[in-house]
Amino acid sequence: MRAGEVLPPLEIEITRTLIVAGALASRDYQDVHHDPEAARAKGSPDVFMNILTTNGLVGRYLTDHFGPTAVLRRVAIRLGAPNHPGDTLVLRGTVEEVEGDTAVVRVTGDNGIGRHVTGTVTVTVPVPEGGAR
Numbered sequence: 001m002r003a004g005e006v007l008p009p010l011e012i013e014i015t016r017t018l019i020v021a022g023a024l025a026s027r028d029y030q031d032v033h034h035d036p037e038a039a040r041a042k043g044s045p046d047v048f049m050n051i052l053t054t055n056g057l058v059g060r061y062l063t064d065h066f067g068p069t070a071v072l073r074r075v076a077i078r079l080g081a082p083n084h085p086g087d088t089l090v091l092r093g094t095v096e097e098v099e100g101d102t103a104v105v106r107v108t109g110d111n112g113i114g115r116h117v118t119g120t121v122t123v124t125v126p127v128p129e130g131g132a133r
Helices: 016-025 036-041 051-066
Strands: 006-013 071-079 088-099 102-111 114-124
Touching: 006 051, 016 051, 051 071, 051 088, 051 102, 051 114, 088 114
Parallel strands: none
Antiparallel strands: 006 088, 071 114, 088 102, 102 114
């Protein structure tokens, strides 16, 4: 882990099931996350992903990269373009700073209509016994 390290991108297919399941799992019962007609009535072309699902996907992106011992200390994200069914979210990350076993990673996620998520995640990756990562 070093400042400037670029993480490989992660592509996630945005399905209706992912959107609805994420909303249900996070107890977000707003109709725009599961009812296409309600979403259209409120000006959206279809249902769209909630921020808690995006937050989980950002966390998955980092733990997939840094491994199962990685601990997310702080997640600060903002949403932009919505994620709709049929699109693909591409997450990217760059390590901005490192202090000991803790790093700050800048994360972005883009879909077919623009930038879906922007933010930073502070992650600690404990050094295993023996000192090698």
